[in-house]
Amino acid sequence: MRHSKQAVAPYIILSIIGVLFILPLLWVVVASFDSGAGEVLRRPEGLTVSNFGSVFADPQNLKAFRNSFIIAGGQAIFVVVLAGIASYPLSRFRMKHKQVFMLSMLLMTSLPITAIMVPVYKMFLNFNLYDHLGGVMLFMIASALPYGIWLMKNFMDGVPIELEEAAWVDGATTLQSIRHIVIPLMLPGVCTVAIFTFSGSWGNFFVPYILLNSADKLPAAVKLYQYFGMHGMVAYGELAAFSVTYTIPSVILYVISQKFMSGGFTLAGGAKG
């Protein structure tokens, strides 16, 4: 008897927690399909997809998604390339102060970005970068690089140098060995860094909120905040549909990233404000 009681307890505990965690998410899903949605969860007046229709019919919304995509995509590409080339010497060459460099990368990974936004804002005003998508991208690239370098270097350490040496013996140049041996073997790592960077950027609210101003440059996160901020005149069905649409890429990318990292991974150092 004692045995069966113990076996059931975890199921009960997890079920309760599971229900608790699902409840807050119900509203956004239900409301996005409700023709008369309000700000709280209730039985839908009627099922409809017109909320999504109106989200996509508004060019301002499309622009917001496009901006998010440009910032996140651009950031991911640059972080992968810059962290990739930086990690080659770090992984392959004997260097003085290498350990100090890697530790300072790790240190920067965990600093709360929130704390440095005031000087960044001032800097952007001085450099004429304020309210430019490219400027936001530059800052986000820089802030994601420490983590990117840290990950990439560790992935590259996993590619045996003997493979490269064999290629050199066969007459390959360093660049050729990187292209034909290191990059293909590191592809899962490259994708991991790209996905991490993209989804971190896709969900970031504070940085674009501080550094961008014009309505047609705002990404989805800031757009959603403004949408929501206009109390009283908000169309909750559309707000929910916008949220759901905005969430889908994050979820898809997370699922893909899990495929790359089957066998579990620790997110040590993945913390970002």
Place this chain on the structure above:
Amino acid sequence: MIEVRERGWRGVIRKYGLLMPAIILILVFFVGPILLTIYYSFTNLALTGSGAQQVRFVGWKNYQQMFKDPNVYVAILNTLIFLFGSLIGQQLLGFTIAYCMKSVKKWFRSLIGPIILAIWVMPEVVSALCMYSFFYDDGTVNQILSVIGIPPVLWLYQHAMLTVVLANIFRGTAFSMMMFQSALDEVPGDLEEAAAIDGAGRFTALVRIVLPCIRRTIGTNTILNTLQTLGVFGMIFMMTGGGPGTDTQTLPIFMYNQAFKGYNLAYGTAISMILLFLGAVLSVFFTMMSKER
């Protein structure tokens, strides 16, 4: 390891050339702002008025003002409440889930896992929105309470701090769960079995064997959670805006209000120095712990 043999400039370029673009970007946009934070906190930098035209060095003035400002103490206290509430909630809940997940069938694990992860994976503003609706006056929580016969609670006004802490626990639990799951996987099963044979109950085994085995993870997780929680802005900003009054005004919100709403950038940077200092100390701890491993 490759020994770069070329001497002089060629060797230097071969060695460090590939590192340069990353280093320059990090120096300009990351290290630069950190140093500027320190510098600006000793100036009168402002968005309007004289501080906007000419930046002047004012010594400790911002810090003196800070020590006299009752709102600073409120913000620090709020930050600590938010921090410890989130830490305790996320770790207890995260550990409970991870521990229970060990003894359920795989299909059940793959059902519960994604549910916990969902609110962590989604963008911060969307989870804040869900939490807002959840705790709203006639929202889901109060609907459930009314079924049991408890009168509705004005969560976002009367218990704003508790509400944002709960919201942050919802969001952050998944991270702790994953950390504890991977740590628990490494606790040798035979240790627990041996304890059971010696007559130790489940609870004794948990306290005496499992927890000591994963104490490093608890440490790392606490530091990472703290660093994450210190920087939380969007969640609170969207749910309560720091209010009502100053009830949920944590340091990041207070910094934002002073710098961007009050146009006093220098005072804002002095406030962010508190965050930066705490963050730096904890980051050093975290880095040292990772180095030992």
